[in-house]
Amino acid sequence: MSHFKLIECSGHNFKAHRDLSVKFGDLTKITGDNEEGKSSVLEIPTWTLYGTDTFGGKMDPTPTNYKYDHVLAETLLEVDGKLLKFGRGIEKGKATYYVNDVPGKASDFEEIVKSLIDKDLFLALFNPLYFFSLHWEKQRELMLRYSTPPTQKEVFAEMSRTNSDQKLKDIKLNPQAERLAELVKKHSLPQLEEIHKKNKNDKDTAHKKAQGRTETLEEQLRQLPDVLDDIEAIEAEDAELVKQIKNIHAKIELADEPKRKQAVLEGTLENVRQQIAAAKSRYMKVHGEEIAEECSTCKRPFDEAAKAAAEASKEERKKPLREEHDKLVARRKEIEAELDAVELIDVSDLWEQMRGLEQRRDVTADTIGWYNRRQSLREDLEKARADEAELLASRNDSIFILDAIKAYEAKSAELQAAKVQSMFSELNIKLFKQLKNGEVKPDFVVTRNGKTPAQFSLSESIRAGLEVRDVISQQSDWITPCFIDNKESVTRYKDPRGQLILCQVVEGPLKIETEDSSK
Incomplete structure (x- = not known):
C-alpha cells in the first residue's frame, strides 16, 4: 500500500492569491464566499506537479486583477514516509522548476514527478469528478489497469460449469474449453484467432472450388454410358x-x-x-x-x-x-x-x-474404354470428395475454435465485469458489449439508477465519483488526498480513503481549518 499526503502548499501571485499558505490535515475544510479562491487552493498542488488544473487541463495561474513580479506555487508532499517539496513558477515569462528548493530542468522535474505516481491515477484519486471527464476508453483502461483479469484456468472452468454448486476441481472441461486449453499451450488466444480467421476464409474459398470440382466430375460421370459390371x-x-x-x-x-x-x-x-x-x-x-x-x-x-x-x-x-x-x-x-x-x-x-470379328471387337473395346474412363472418373471423384470433406472439416474446425474463443471472451468478460461490479454498491459498470455476430467488444458504461453521468445531478456526480475513486484506490493500493468541491450540494456520502478536503460556499472570507484523526 502506498501513501501520498499533502502536508502544505503555498501560492505567490497564484490567481487571486498574492500570498497564500495552506497546511493540510486528515480533514481540511475550505470555506468562503464565491470568488474567494477556494477552488484555486485545490489547483496549487496539481499545477505545481503537472502544470494543469484539477481536471488535467492546461491552465494559466497568472493574476488578472493586480500587478505581480513572478508566480510561484509550492507543494510539500509525504510519499510513503518521505518528504518531497516541489515548486513551479513563472519568471519573466519563463517556467521555473524546483525540487526540494533546488532549481532544475523541466525534464528532470517531470521525470521525478512521474516516478512518484501516474498523473491520471493521481488526478482520479484527488478529484472524484476527474474520472468522468475522460474518454470512455481511458476510463475503462484506468478502471482495469490495476484489476487482475481471471486466469485462463478459471475461465475454462466457468465455461464448462453446469451448475452453480460445482467446485472448480469437480468441473470437467467442455469440448470448447478442452480444445482451447490444449491450443493455448502453443499460441496465445489472439494468435489463435488470427490463425483460424485466416484458415476459415482460406478454406471457405478452397471448399467452394472443391465443390465445383466435385459437381463437374459427377456431371461427367452421369454423361458416360452405362457399363455392365461383369x-x-x-x-x-x-x-x-x-x-x-x-x-x-x-x-x-x-x-x-x-x-x-x-x-x-x-x-x-x-x-x-x-x-x-x-x-x-x-x-x-x-x-x-x-x-x-x-x-x-x-x-x-x-x-x-x-x-x-x-x-x-x-x-x-x-x-x-x-x-x-x-x-x-x-x-x-x-x-x-x-x-x-x-x-x-x-x-x-x-x-x-476378320471384318466380322473386328466389328464385334469394336463393341468390346468401346465398352472396356468407357469402363476404364468411368473408373478413372470415379477415382478422381472419390479424391475430390475426400478433398472437399477435408477442407470442410478444417473450415468447421476453425469455426469451432473461433466460436470457442468467442465463448471464452464472453465468459472472461462476464467474470471480469462481475469482479469489478462486486466492488461497487451504487453504480452499475458495463465493461463489454456483445455484437450481433456474438463477438464481445470492449465498452465502458457507468449508470446509477438507470442514469448515465451526463444525466447526474451535481450531488449524484460527487457520490458516483467518490465510489469510483475508492474502487480505483483499493485496486491500485494507493491512498491519496481527495477533495469534494461544492460540498454544500451533497449531504450524504461515504468518506473516502486518505486525506479529505472539503470546499463549501459560505458567506464570508476564505477560511481554512484542519483536523487530524490522531488528535
Whole structure:
C-alpha cells in the first residue's frame, strides 16, 4: 500500500492569491464566499506537479486583477514516509522548476514527478469528478489497469460449469474449453484467432472450388454410358477376339505370299523379255552386215582370201551374241515355268471373317474404354470428395475454435465485469458489449439508477465519483488526498480513503481549518 499526503502548499501571485499558505490535515475544510479562491487552493498542488488544473487541463495561474513580479506555487508532499517539496513558477515569462528548493530542468522535474505516481491515477484519486471527464476508453483502461483479469484456468472452468454448486476441481472441461486449453499451450488466444480467421476464409474459398470440382466430375460421370459390371467377361471376350483376328491376319499374310511371288516373277519375266529383245537387236545388227568388195581407202578390190577372212570375222562376232540370246531365252522359259507353277489362294472369306470379328471387337473395346474412363472418373471423384470433406472439416474446425474463443471472451468478460461490479454498491459498470455476430467488444458504461453521468445531478456526480475513486484506490493500493468541491450540494456520502478536503460556499472570507484523526 502506498501513501501520498499533502502536508502544505503555498501560492505567490497564484490567481487571486498574492500570498497564500495552506497546511493540510486528515480533514481540511475550505470555506468562503464565491470568488474567494477556494477552488484555486485545490489547483496549487496539481499545477505545481503537472502544470494543469484539477481536471488535467492546461491552465494559466497568472493574476488578472493586480500587478505581480513572478508566480510561484509550492507543494510539500509525504510519499510513503518521505518528504518531497516541489515548486513551479513563472519568471519573466519563463517556467521555473524546483525540487526540494533546488532549481532544475523541466525534464528532470517531470521525470521525478512521474516516478512518484501516474498523473491520471493521481488526478482520479484527488478529484472524484476527474474520472468522468475522460474518454470512455481511458476510463475503462484506468478502471482495469490495476484489476487482475481471471486466469485462463478459471475461465475454462466457468465455461464448462453446469451448475452453480460445482467446485472448480469437480468441473470437467467442455469440448470448447478442452480444445482451447490444449491450443493455448502453443499460441496465445489472439494468435489463435488470427490463425483460424485466416484458415476459415482460406478454406471457405478452397471448399467452394472443391465443390465445383466435385459437381463437374459427377456431371461427367452421369454423361458416360452405362457399363455392365461383369467387365472381366468382356475383357476375356475382347482378348479372345484379338487372338482370333491375329490368327486370321496371319493366314491372310500367308495367302498373300503367292501373289507377291507372282508379282516378282512377272516383273522378272518382263525384264528378261526386254533383255532378249535387246540381245536380238544386237545380233541382227551384226548378222545384217555386208562384206565389202574393195578397200574403202585405195579402192582396190579384195581377193578371195580377204573376203573369206572378213566373213570369218563376222561369224566370230555373231557367236557370243547368239549365245547371250539363247541364255536369255532359256531364262525366260524357266521363269514362265515357275509362273505357271504358282497357285493363288482366295482369301475373301478370311477377310469377311476378320471384318466380322473386328466389328464385334469394336463393341468390346468401346465398352472396356468407357469402363476404364468411368473408373478413372470415379477415382478422381472419390479424391475430390475426400478433398472437399477435408477442407470442410478444417473450415468447421476453425469455426469451432473461433466460436470457442468467442465463448471464452464472453465468459472472461462476464467474470471480469462481475469482479469489478462486486466492488461497487451504487453504480452499475458495463465493461463489454456483445455484437450481433456474438463477438464481445470492449465498452465502458457507468449508470446509477438507470442514469448515465451526463444525466447526474451535481450531488449524484460527487457520490458516483467518490465510489469510483475508492474502487480505483483499493485496486491500485494507493491512498491519496481527495477533495469534494461544492460540498454544500451533497449531504450524504461515504468518506473516502486518505486525506479529505472539503470546499463549501459560505458567506464570508476564505477560511481554512484542519483536523487530524490522531488528535
